[in-house]
Amino acid sequence: MALSLRRREAPRGRYTPNLWPVWLVAPVALVLALLLGWGIYQYAHDYFTQAAADQKPPKPVNVNDVLKATVTALTLVGAVLAGLYAYRKQLLSEGDAHRADASQLADRYTTAAEQLGHDQAAVRLAGVYALARLADDWEEQRQVCIDVLCAYLRMPYQPDPEVAGHKAGEREVRWTIIRVIRDHLHDPTEPTSWCTYSLDFTGTTFDGGDLSHSHFRGMVDFRDAVFSGGTVNFIRATFSDGTVNFIHAAFSDGRVVFSDATFSGGLVNFGGATFSGGTVNFIRATFSGGRVDFSAARNPGGTVVFSDATFRGTVFSWGPFPVPAGT
Incomplete structure (x- = not known):
């Protein structure tokens, strides 16, 4: 039977x-x-x-x-x-x-993906917003939609308009993706929140972007990312219980700002990162519990600032930087 x-x-x-x-x-x-x-x-x-x-x-x-x-x-x-x-x-x-419903959502996904691959920046922008709306409506495949947006950021990017390979309007498209992700990380209680989902920025080139006030509770991977100019804001961001990897990331120019950010639990890993220029700013950041790892980081020319930061029970592994007072 x-x-x-x-x-x-x-x-x-x-x-x-x-x-x-x-x-x-x-x-x-x-x-x-x-x-x-x-x-x-x-x-x-x-x-x-x-x-x-x-x-x-x-x-x-x-x-x-x-x-x-x-x-x-x-x-x-x-x-x-x-x-x-x-x-x-x-x-x-x-x-x-x-x-x-599944067929309609799959059609929307196909359309948004095609828009992201369009030659015109305006069409690519429409694809960004269409995919974000689809992620809100399609909980079963929300991670897939997030992965596609992150994969777009991981694609080769030439920010200098004078260099071959530069695409007109590409910076606006990429910054829009970052803003869309940030907007979905503001309120962890929202049913469409992306706070607990994985964000893979491996190898991404950042020449600016705003992730301020975001709540990171899942796996966020900036492994081998390049911060090459502009300002990347993590102002008042909250990193709690998840893992944030900056392993082998390269900070070559511009500013990465963690001012007033909160690190409570989890792991923030800068192991093997290279600080060859620019500034990474942890002014007034709060570290409580968890672990922050700067082991094997290289500091030939960059600056990492911990002014007025607060430390409560965080385990630090330091590389080339002086140990902040109070740790």
Whole structure:
């Protein structure tokens, strides 16, 4: 029986069940109904026979009473089966609706992905917003939509308009992606929040961007990222319980600002990062618990500032930087 059920199991990814054929179900249902009716009739007949025999004086069995009891029982069984049929029909309708929704969402995903690959910056911007809206509507594939936006940032990028490979409007598209991500990291209680989702910026080139007031609670990976100019803001950002990797990141110019940021629990890893220029600013940042790792970091020309930072029980691993007071 179990093997038979497994054979009839709907293929994975289908929303509509694989039903048995009518030519098989109809005669089986008819036979079962006849057997059930005969069984109920026999039970009712025995019951009324015993009841009639117990009377003083004994009376003959009233066949009409037996038939009425049988019909009543069959009517009740029929009502239950009708309810089950209605329930199954509702499930089929919901499956059709679910399939239609999934098809529509998949079409939206395809359209947004095509827009992101367009030559014109305005169309790519439309694709960014379309994919962000899709992520809000499609919780099951929200991580996929986030991954596509992050993958766009990881693509080769030439910020200098005088150098071959530069694409007109590309900086605005990339900064818009960063803003969209930031807007989804502001309130962890929002049902469309991305705070607990993974963000993969591996190898991304940043020449500016605003991630201020963001809440990072998942895996955020800036491994091998290049901060080559402008200002990347993490002002008042909160890093709690997750992991933020800046392993082998290169800070070659511009400013990366963690002013008033809060690091509570989790791991912030700058291991092997290179600070060859620019400034990384932790002014008034608060470190409470967790671990901050600057081991094996290189500091040939950059500046890392911890002025007025607060430290409470954080485990630090220091590289070329002086240990801040209070640690």
